[in-house]
Every structure is written in structure tokens, then in C-alpha cells.
Amino acid sequence: MDIGDSPDEAAFRAEARGWLEQNATRRDPTKRHRQASTDVEQDIHARACQQWQRVLYDGGWAGLTWPKRFGGRGGTPWQAAIFAEEQNKFDVATGAFAVAHGMVAPTLMMHGTDAQRGHLDAMLRGDDIWCQLFSEPEAGSDLANVGTRAVIDGDEWVINGQKVWTSGAQHSVYAILLARTDPDAPKHAGITYFILDMRSPGIEVRPLRQITGVAHFNEVFLTDVRIPVANVVGEVNAGWKIAHTTLSNERALIGGGNTSWSIQELIEMARSFGRTDDPIVRQGIAKAHTRAAVLQYMGYRLRTSISRGEMPGVVASTMKLFYARHWAATTALALSIQGADGVLWGESALDDGLWQQTFCGQYAVRLGGGTDEIQGNVIGERALGLPREPTIDRDLPWRETRGSGR
């Protein structure tokens, strides 16, 4: 066990910081930007993410942990963590490539054909933003119930159906898609994993305006959309296992991320509202501080297990659930510190409603990437060895489970 930077890691940190100093501006840790809300703001943010990704690419810092043969730097998970810690001190736009880099890339590296891996370079360069077409109105926590149909027609698959809760679909050039290819097989055994060009005819993206004021998510309607057979990832009808690679990376991504706020920000806010002598506020801030420390240390464990070549299963679920609760508790604390001003909203509120927006945004964290309850099931089954909850539809043909009032 060694929790400090080794000499190599310290040298890497210094090199990263030096490069960042030259290529970006430091940000004030007690201030942060409100999330891009309007369509125009979101477009600007997406473009800023692309530009920063290009700067990283040209500087040799993109794809830190990607193997060199895929155009990455071939670094360790620790180096990626160190770089993220340092980058977080600078005012740069990130986030638009979370799906591409965090979920699609590891999946294609593990399961993709050489041609499919050809996408990796454009992701790394910051050219292509990707989205994930997994969830449907009838397939949320029960993701294996996806009903979007894919039917073969010559050397193309024809897709019909509806997806929902798709982050960033309006900015994406490509998507990963789960669709039902064998409705007569049990639900887990008839799903195929596709790469979809979002510029194909028959795709309609409708933004969902959220409680936070942001339209981060979308509905995506697919009508007679054609996908070449070469875009199947892995085997036909074997998409569920591949989706698992993507999902456990998603959990690690959500839970492993730093919160955008800092404890200093809370302390400064308490000071400005004259609340620093309130013992309840003080204890609340101290609790938030302990939770932030826990997440940091769990991140060390996560990266240790990734370094060993393990899939971040239980650790990722634990962190994701802990992170979601931390988010909920800390944002509620922030609003309570504001006292009567806590009810204000948007431009009437402190910092244009930054904390109100973050508070309402907790549901994206608690529900996305597997709900709190799904993480509870994962922990029960995989960390504690509890028996699986009995299911009635596991071995039935998927078609027979439809509309049977399950």
C-alpha cells in the first residue's frame, strides 16, 4: 500500500501541470460556471469541448490510458487520475466526450473489429461526439427488455423503435445502439449491439427540457434506419454481454468523477451568508468534507483494481451509489445555507441559480447509469453474495413476455 505519489508519478504530475499552465488558464476554486442551458450555450459548450480535446490530442495528452496502438499515450490509470486532478484546476471544457471515451472506446477496444476501431482516432482528436441509445420507455432498469427492432435486409439491418434519456444526441455523429434481433429468444439472448451513424436518414432527435432548465437528454425516434452489417459489434444476438462492458464503465465514469464544487465554495458561501457559526451548518460542511474524502480514497481503490486488470464491478457500483448520495446531501446543504434565498431560481438566485440547478440535477446522477436501487441489487448479489431476486421472464422467449402484465 502506498497512497502518495511515487517519484515517477510526481514527475508526471509536474509535467502535466507545466503543460496545462502553458495551454490553459487556472480557474478560481471558489467559483464555477452554471451548466450550459440554452441551445446556443450547449452548442458553444460542445464546440469548446471539441477544441480542448484537440489541444490535448496535439499535445499528446489525449487517451492517457489508451494503448499506443489505438493512438493513446499508453499511461496508467494513476496517471489519468493525476492528470484529471490537475486539469480540474484549470478552466477548460470537458464532458462532451464522456460517452465516446469512457464507454464506447473501452467497448470497441475489447469487442470491436479493426474497422470499428478505426473510429477511435476521430474520438480522440475531438472530431466525433458519441451518444448511447440504450434506454427506452419500456426498458429502463430492465434494460434487457429493449424493444427497438432490428430486421436483416440483405447486407443491412433495418431499425425501428424509440430511445429515450439520450445524453447529447443533438451533438453526436455516432451512437451505440441496442436493438432486438431475435424476439423468440429469451430477453438477454436476442439483443445485438450496433454502431449507428447519426446522420442516417430516419433519425429524429427531440430534446427533453429538464427541471434544471437544461435539455441534456433527448428522445430519439428511429424509423426504417439502415445500418450496414459491418456495424454489428461482436456477434448478432450477443449484445447483452457487450453492453455490460459499456455499463460498468459508465458506473465507474459517473461515480469516479469529481464533483464540480469544492468545499471552499461551500465555506465561502456560508461566510457570505453569515452562517459559519451555525453548528448545524458547520457539521453539514464537515460531513460533506468527509464524503468528498471517502470518494477520493474510493477512487484510489477503483484505480488500483483497474490497474490489476479487473473490471470495476462492485467498486464502481459502491462509488456510484455513494456519489449520488453525496450529491443529494451536499446540494441540499448548499440551499439550506442560503436560507430564505434558497427558494430563488435562475437569474434571481445566487450565481444565476447555480446551486438550485445542481440540486435538481441530482436525479440525473441517482438514476442514470443504473438507479440507486439497481446499484443496491448489484451490491447485494455481487458483494454480499445474496441470492438473485426470482424473475419469471428470464428463460421465456422475449415475445411471450410482452404485454403479459409483468
Added chain:
Amino acid sequence: MNFDLSDEQNVVNDLARQIFEGHASVERVKHVERAGDGFDRELWRELASANLLGLCLPEDVGGSGLGLVELCLLLEQQGRRVAPVPVWATVVLGALPIAEFGTPTQRDAWLPGVCSGDVVLSAALNERGADDALRPTVTAIRGEHGWHLQGMKPTVPAAQFASRVLVPARQDDGHIGVFLIDPADAGVHVESVKTTSHQPHAHLVIDTVVSADERLGGDSGDGDEQLHFMLERALVGLCALQLGVCSAAIEQTAAYTSGRTQFGKPLSTFQAVSHQAADAFILTEPMRVTMLQAAWRLMHGLPSRQEVLIAKYWASEGGQKVVHLCQHLHGGMGSDIDYPIHRYFLWGVQNETTLGAGSAQLARLGELIAKEGR
């Protein structure tokens, strides 16, 4: 950076696990609790003969020269079996400060005996009332024949078995001194008390004069520094015990709820049950990472004040929630003292409050963050 245990740490962990699993069975723990004085001397001898009591003591006194992380692994294994032996009192509270600050005479007098299992030590850190270990109420007045110590120290672990108890006291010059007190001294009244965990403790009423040689580190010893050192290690040691208590309690709860059938299926297949068990797990993982972080930093001499408080907050707050959940999920069996889970509940509650429950740690942490930031 690497959060994995080293090979050496794994060896310590496995050895400790073997000994506690072999010598602290449920039946054995029950027997010691009912028949004896609450101190399992057979197990104590086993620990000594494997040199686990001297694990982190210097090699020149018979120890193995390892560090606090290894000692915490030992305590975690003890917690897993709720084994009735005064490891925390003897090694953490007594031997570590003597090894760090003791004069050569003090080290030679007590540390070889700790390694061999012949000596029990302890320290009196609890205070009545505000319970601030850093503000001791026992007074020490320098006189012709040594130091006159006067005052009361509540709930000192294993004091009735100890050859020496380290007693922090406020000196007449305003500084703190830590004194090695013999509980058998005629001027020390030892009143055995019952505690929640059933582990032997005693109140000490002290009115005695001790020689200047019994001051830790002699005349030049810095008592303020010594007391901080003692308290930080005492807290982290409790965190390690609590981690063992909680992780074993969860495992037993998972097994129990998976074995017990109601409505025709195992209890644990009901989400109302399995999610409570998962919650207990989510509370235990923070205890593990915060304890290891604090122990590792202390072992490497890094600033650790915040990390220690964070760890004890989680051990207290997370720990008490875990043992409550496990107790509850055992249904009526939780209150049956023939069934083992209640001991985990009682130990968990005692570890929670010893040297300050969650809110006490938060209050101190709040002051530090306001001052130091981070």
C-alpha cells in the same frame, strides 16, 4: 499510488485471521464472557507466540518493526471475531507511546513484556463531562519526591490487568505530562466497571506521588505532543476494530437472511431486506478506506489530523448504522444472547462513542477545515 496490501501486509492479515478464527470461536468467546474475567489469556498467549503483539514494536525490544497499517489489520481481524483480548489497550494505548517517547529504562521495563505477552498496558484518555481527551483534568504538581497526581479517570480499558496505565495530566506549569501509573499503587483506587461491550474496564481514582522517572520520556518529554500522538493512534485503532466488527456483522447478516425462509423464499430476496444489507455495505467501505488512509499517513509521519477525524466520524456514524441494520435484519435472533450477532451490535455501539461519537469528530473537523482549508 497503490491501495493494495503489500505481500507482507497480506501475510500479517492471514496470520491474524488464522489465529482469531482458530482461537476465538463463538463458543470460546461465550465461555470467556461467562466463566472468566473477560480476558482470554489463552488467545493472548497465542498472539504473543506468533509475535503479533510485538508486530509494530521495534526489533530491539523483541518486536517485528512493522507499522500502524499492519497493526490495524490485526485489530480488524480481532474485531471480526469480537475477541476478548486487550490488544488496543496494551499495544495502541500503552506500547506505541512508550516505544516512540519512552526513556531507555521505560522501553526496557515494559516493551519486551508486551511482545512476550507478560505485560498488559493501557492509557486513561477518557474524561468525564465534555470528554475532551486533549484537556485532561488530572493534575500533576511537581514536588520534592516527584509528581503528585490527583484526579479521576473514567472507563480505562483493561486497567485491572495492567502493569502500567499511561495517565495524561495537567501539570502545574500548564503543560501536559503523561505519567506511567501502577494501578496496584496504594494511592490508586481501581473500580472495575461493566461496559456495553462486556470488555473489562475500570475507573481510576488517583491520589499518589510518582517518581520523576515515571514521566513518559523523562523530564524533557513533550507531553502535549505525546497526548496528540496517543489520541490519533487510539482513534485509528478503534476505527480498525470497528471495521472488523462491521464487515463481519454484514457477512453474518447476509448469510442469515439468505438462509432464513419466509413466504416461501429466502428473506434476502426481498429488496426491502437486500437493500438494507447493501446500505450496510455502502457504509462499511468508507470506514475501510478512511481508516487505511489515516493509518498510512500516520505511519509515514504525514499531517493526519483531518484524516483521523474523518476516519473516526465514519467508524462512529457509519459503524452504528451498520450494527443497527444487522441487528434489525436478524429479527428476534438479534436479542437472543445465545446467538452471536448481538455482540457485534454491542461492540459497534461502544466503539462508536469511545473517544467521541460522530458529532464530536465533526465539530473538531469543522474547526480544522475553517482554519486549514483543504
